[in-house]
Amino acid sequence: MVPFRNAFPRGSVSPSSQQPILSRIEAESLVKEAVESGVLERVAGDRLGAQLYDPLVREAVLEGAFESKRRGKGDVVSVSRNVFLPLTNLCRDRCGYCTFAKQPDDPAAKTYTLEEVADAVRGARRAGCVEALFCLGDKPEKAYKSHRDWLTTQGLTATSEYLVEACRVAFELGMLPHSNAGILTVEQMQALKRWNVSMGLMLETTSTRLRRRGMAHYVAPDKEPEVRLRMHREAGELAIPFTSGLLLGIGENAAERVDTLYAIREVADAYGHIQEVIVQPFHPKLGTPMQFVDPLDDAEIAGWVALARLVMGPGANVQAPPNLAPEVLELLLRSGLNDWGGVSPVTVDFINPEAPWPELRELRDRTEAAGQKLVERLPAYPEHLAQPKFFHPQVLEATLGLADADGWAKPVAEKGRAA
Numbered sequence: 001m002v003p004f005r006n007a008f009p010r011g012s013v014s015p016s017s018q019q020p021i022l023s024r025i026e027a028e029s030l031v032k033e034a035v036e037s038g039v040l041e042r043v044a045g046d047r048l049g050a051q052l053y054d055p056l057v058r059e060a061v062l063e064g065a066f067e068s069k070r071r072g073k074g075d076v077v078s079v080s081r082n083v084f085l086p087l088t089n090l091c092r093d094r095c096g097y098c099t100f101a102k103q104p105d106d107p108a109a110k111t112y113t114l115e116e117v118a119d120a121v122r123g124a125r126r127a128g129c130v131e132a133l134f135c136l137g138d139k140p141e142k143a144y145k146s147h148r149d150w151l152t153t154q155g156l157t158a159t160s161e162y163l164v165e166a167c168r169v170a171f172e173l174g175m176l177p178h179s180n181a182g183i184l185t186v187e188q189m190q191a192l193k194r195w196n197v198s199m200g201l202m203l204e205t206t207s208t209r210l211r212r213r214g215m216a217h218y219v220a221p222d223k224e225p226e227v228r229l230r231m232h233r234e235a236g237e238l239a240i241p242f243t244s245g246l247l248l249g250i251g252e253n254a255a256e257r258v259d260t261l262y263a264i265r266e267v268a269d270a271y272g273h274i275q276e277v278i279v280q281p282f283h284p285k286l287g288t289p290m291q292f293v294d295p296l297d298d299a300e301i302a303g304w305v306a307l308a309r310l311v312m313g314p315g316a317n318v319q320a321p322p323n324l325a326p327e328v329l330e331l332l333l334r335s336g337l338n339d340w341g342g343v344s345p346v347t348v349d350f351i352n353p354e355a356p357w358p359e360l361r362e363l364r365d366r367t368e369a370a371g372q373k374l375v376e377r378l379p380a381y382p383e384h385l386a387q388p389k390f391f392h393p394q395v396l397e398a399t400l401g402l403a404d405a406d407g408w409a410k411p412v413a414e415k416g417r418a419a
């Protein structure tokens with residue numbers, strides 16, 4: 001196994017760009033303009049991003065991001081009580097940081113049966129969960145004959161068809177599916193929309209450098225940025241509420257992070273379907289090619305959450321997973337996020353199994369101690385739920401049945417759509 005330490009510069013943002021050095025006063029001025037106008041112009045975003053390594057600039061960005069969030073989202077921070085269903089951990093890609101994906105001959109390789117999906121969903125319903133988060137590898141049938149053969153025994157040709165069946169099972173048992181299944185075609189997304197409230201695909205990065213030999217996405221054809229952006233646009237054309245995000249610290253530089261955020265902003269502006277933007281830090285994992293790569297430190301993570309808020313604007317939903325920076329939830333709450341993402345009382349984070357979820361009670365206590373208010377949400381946000389075009393009629397009806405008057409999740413005791 002090749003240690004990638006040299007190939008992957010530490011996640012910190014070095015002053016390597018051509019941007020002129022910003023003073024704190026200049027940074028504050030750029031941030032103030034962004035907060036007042038609701039738009040961080042690209043030139044300003046590039047300059048602030050290039051100097052987020054500087055604590056003074058970072059603090060200015062944090063303060064502005066918090067104010068922007070306050071103006072757009074008030075004191076509300078949301079969370080989704082979910083069950084994480086890794087329908088299959090087979091995947092045709094081999095990202096340099098991943099322990100989720102397994103080869104078919106690995107004893108840990110697993111594809112859930114529909115009965116196992118149903119059992120997990122029933123348990124999750126008892127725990128008050130609403131969202132069925134389906135996360136799976138990308139098109140394993142392209143790489144593994146054994147998986148193709150197995151699909152054939154089910155009368156199917158693609159994993160996405162099996163996912164449709166699994167989503168149907170979860171939906172009919174009263175859960176609201178959200179699928180994150182890698183690259184899907186228009187037809188596959190159309191089929192999934194019948195049972196899914198929303199779907200997702202982290203853009204991760206617009207850096208094509210990371211597809212080169214020795215880099216994180218070298219053996220990952222589905223991580224080609226243009227392919228991922230195309231799916232973002234197609235989801236927009238299909239009016240699917242869509243989750244995207246930035247993955248921090250996998251070898252990209254500051255300019256590429258800023259570029260990724262603006263690429264998401266562009267599709268969000270074009271289609272209005274980007275329901276949330278996740279800012280997710282890379283966690284090194286033993287046994288992967290990137291096990292020795294240093295992750296970003298917590299202050300830098302907060303800085304990029306804050307810049308994401310300024311780029312996406314006050315009305316966007318900006319999410320940072322609480323299990324990936326558990327020591328600094330208060331700092332993240334100061335950085336302009338308004339969503340903690342999915343937190344499961346019944347399953348681990350299968351992508352980052354080394355990082356346990358916080359208890360929902362702890363999350364509530366720490367959010368409220370920071371002067372903000374935690375609300376539970378559904379797999380779509382109130383602003384999309386108010387627009388029927390984003391949903392298949394049966395999905396909209398089911399989702400509104402679990403929503404309160406403001407579009408958030410009804411309290412647990414009031415749940416109970418007929419299964």
Ligand code: SF4
Pocket residue numbers: 091092093094095098099100101136137138182220222
């Ligand atoms: S990160 Fe996703 S696409 Fe990459 S290998 Fe893992 S499961 Fe596959």
